[in-house]
Amino acid sequence: MNLLASLPLYPLLSFLVLISFGKRLSWAVASWLSVGAMGLSALCSMLLVAQLSTSEVNVITSHLWQWFSVGSAKVNVSFYLDALSAVMILVVTGVGFLIHLFAAIYMKSDENFTRFMAYMNLFIVAMLVLVLADNLVLLYLGWEGVGLCSFLLIGFWYQEKNNVLAARKAFIVTRIGDTAMAIGLFLLFKSLSSLNIVEINQLAQTSETFSLSIANNEASDAYWAALLLLGGAVGKSAQLPLQTWLPDAMAGPTPVSALIHAATMVTAGVYLIARMNGVFIMAPEVMTYVAWLGAITLLLAGVAALAQTDIKRVLAYSTMSQIGYMMLALGAGAWSAGVFHLMTHAFFKALLFLTAGAVILALHHQQNLFKMGGLLKKLPFESALFFIGLACLVALPGTSGFFSKEAIIASLWLSPTAGASLWWCAILGALLTSIYSCRLFFLAFLGEQRFPKDLVISDHLETNHLLRGALVVLALLSLFGGLFTIDLSTVLPLSNESELSPGWLHAVAIITPFIGIAFSWFYFKRYRSRDIISLNESQSSWLVFCRNGLGFDVIYRFLLVKPYCFITQLNRRDLFDQLIMLSAWYVEIWRDVLSASQNGRLRWFAGTFGLSLVGLILVVIL
Amino acid sequence: MTDIPLAHVLILSSLLFTIGFVGVVVRKNTLFMLMSLEVMLNAVGVAFIGAGSVWQEADGQIMFMLILTLAAAEVAVGLALLIRMQRRYRTLDIDVLSKMKG
């Protein structure tokens, strides 16, 4: 289908034009170009999904060309659209379009506007390639492409050192996961001799040797492959061992945070696991790991979010925690619930980030929650939108977040790979979510305003109907996105519906957010009090510990960064480099010898001439 | 056939050639180098004449004459260069001319 192939084409063309002509394009042209390309892509993806829902085979493929072939395996550049990737392209192009629209207005005054939009478009291209790839190598291309764009966009304001450091950190940390994933790909290719995703999923089920362990105590190929793929997913989705880059990634412009670090890229890990479900099912231990990783990340990120002072960092930790939910769902075998949460999360987290961006812009780039307050009166529109986003995040009944989160929680209790303890974790996570959401809302929007009185809230954003339109659409999606029914049964195995689970589970799950809200209503009384003019950040060591991401950065610095730097210091003059330099040294010696012979003395020349003659005659004689 | 064996003629030629070569390499004075070159050319002439006389052919002598013209031209140019060098550097030391360093 040509329509499928054209999907990443529009952003790619836009990217090429923008990056080639750069500053010669006016704001209007550049934004029309990039947003228009996104709009076309979104339109195409909607058409495609409509086609998909009516077609009988449930799959649309588009073979473009053969990329390369390794032995018998051919790696094609070809796209594959099924229900799972349909969800993803809807999210990527739909939410991406809205965020592009927002970004075009948000970044209007930036002098590198065209570069920004070019990177955004490139990101969409890479993301679409990732999502639509029909083989793992093409998927990996997209995977690395989004990593690159993430790096470029986090460090977009590269004049400030912190941004560059954050970009570097994000790049390096995700690279660790990507390496694991690459090894996983090799392992899959070795044991299944195929790189096509559909084939791998089928072969993994049917192959006799794949899931069998060679010796009794050794793990099977399936175990290792799944574990390595999980490594990649963990890096990209900021889950437990590799989660430290995401909060720092908030250094990028807010639309970037919304697009890449909330809605699309960070969920690529979830997508990967869902996509490779055939492999993961054959490794139930790894499924349990996924669930536990998700659960632990969910709780830790929730705790860390409680202590943040920066509005974007709160949202970042919240993103981590929500992705934890998705992982938990995947690990529990509730595939479609996880993907469903991915979609709704993309809606409401994009809404939250964009609204936060609008607020931050209105406050002249003030991101500190303790310097906000009372925004409900000053910015009622943004406040309402933010409230909607938080309601979805907290999963108040009726919102989209409610449906997806309930679906996850419901499937946990009786899951063979998860279990009751994980159910409790999810409930605890929901409680934490509601508490930090309330804290965020109270601090930012209730209470007395704590920014300087003379700080005039700029209103050039408010007048912009387009911007508001984008936000309103996102808000509507967040509210009613739960009503979409996505039928993933053609792609993903059915999750075991928990009809046998006790009836009180649902009640507990529904009530939990309200408990959290009630708790914070009283516990954070100070924050919504109208009397307190200035709030100080609490500096107790426990809070600071939480604020710094529960000490993971420190641990990694001492465990990994410092020893690594030490080793590099030791090996400053790279040992292998020196070995290579030996040949250079050898050549240099000969150069010296020969250039010393070129001393410009005629007699010396004559002498060597004679000497070589003697040598020549000797050779002839002997 | 002459009674002088060709080997002896060639030995003489080699001796002269070697002496000339040593002169070219050892002497620093360019004039002496030129003279040594003459000796070397002469040595080659000896070899030609010897060969020509052994086979009773005139070709050897013709070759000698060609060498003779070569020597004449070489000496003319060489001495002219020497004069030039003497004017510019006030010396005939060949090591002064070492600007063609590698």
Next chain:
Amino acid sequence: MSLFASIEGLFYLAALIAVIASLKVVTGKNTVHALLYLVISLLAVAVCFYLMGAPFAAGLEVIVYAGAILVLFVFAVMMFGLGVDETMHAPQSKGLSLWFGPMLLAALLLIELVFVIDNSELKLQLSNKMVDAKQVGILLYGPYLLAVEIASFLLLAGLVAGYHYAKPEHQGRRL
């Protein structure tokens, strides 16, 4: 026939003289002395040529080498003012000892030449195996015509180059 009376004997003697004279050329300190030794060396080689049955070559050797080329050298030495750099380090004139070597060698050569010319028996021997000037001339203007032409061009080039390099630098444009 004694060793000296035979052609071989004479040849070896001339060869010895040529070698010794050449050595003196190479090792000499005084430019003029070296030149004189060179003349002796060339004359000795000319004798060798004669003994090898190439009188024409011998004559050319004497005329062109010992005559023309050496005169060129002498002129050059005169222009340099007697080899300024090396003669200063040379030992001052020690009278006869300085002349002894060249004189001795020259005398040996002379004796040899006279002996060769005087001895009729040797003349007879030589006349048998001469390659005379006629043969050389026929060959030279026959098959070797091109070589002669090239040699003349070489000489012309030598002439032009010699003129160009030797003229004072301030005259005309530098190349």
